[in-house]
Amino acid sequence: MAETNLHRMHRFDLTKRLVAKLQREEAVIGGIGHSNFDLWAAGHRPQNFYMLGSMGLAIPIALGVALAQPARRCFALEGDGSLLMQLGCLATVATLAPKNLTMLIMDNGSYQITGGQATPAAGGADFVAIARGCGLRSAVWATDETDFDAQIDRCLATDGPHLIGLKLDDQPPAAQTERDPPQLRDRFMRGMGVKKSKLPG
Template structure:
């Protein structure tokens, strides 16, 4: 992020994006801060939290988007998670799901392991990588005005969409959503399929 720009607050940024969320928008989160921030904005059955599986959130979201082409899918990941699953951007760029958005919460550090400087803090440009992978709609967001202008793109524009949101490193209170994996899976299936979720079980 530029030295002249005060970084965005990650929790407020996530809350702003989800404020305009329609009920049928599906949200997938990676472990750590993205999960805490989405939960703080409001836990719903349409949220699926990947507590583990670092590097797998985008591919999970891609699978959901391909299986549910009429629903918007928004994946929230940290920059460290995105770097671990970098190949997933190439797969998304090839498949080009029109209903998938990826929001990278980029504090340029590994928050979960002690705030070590991450690749994004050493000059790696995640947005540029996404564009090279075939994302026609990929932007880096550093200011509130830019975020405000891009919210509708994240929630409504033809995808795939990627937004790298540059945020600060200030800690936020931990907001823990449910952690029971099988229960979260069942809740998510029911939100998608209703009573049909149990037909094949």
């Protein structure tokens, strides 16, 4: 599998490519740190949730959204270091098999936000192989940007759960998310159609 993930891509570029393809109010859960910073930088959508803290929970949060709203497609943007904290969630997703969930693994091989230290996966852990080993049959590396576009189209058109591994370079994030958790939750619940309010939002 290693020969399919040699091309390093930019996180912000891929995030913009994803967001540009979302036409049906799909939910996007941005994991801790730079994964959600670049989601924010790609342009706020009411269906975006930006995780501040709770490292490793982007996929579980997205799974909860996917179970609650099976008619809405959900994307989780999770970093490699974060996924290492919660690998067991891949087995849970495989067992429940939500058709509307896609997981994007943002693999830059490092804890970029804390100074670029290498993750424990430096010995060669392969997140797509791990996902397949957990029972996620639709798990692939995106080979380049063109392939990424095609994989997203496939995830938007077919039943999941899907997982796409993305090998990234060390480009810093394009912006920082506003750190106001209750506001972020409020906007997301409005975006999910769960909360109605006459207050402008």
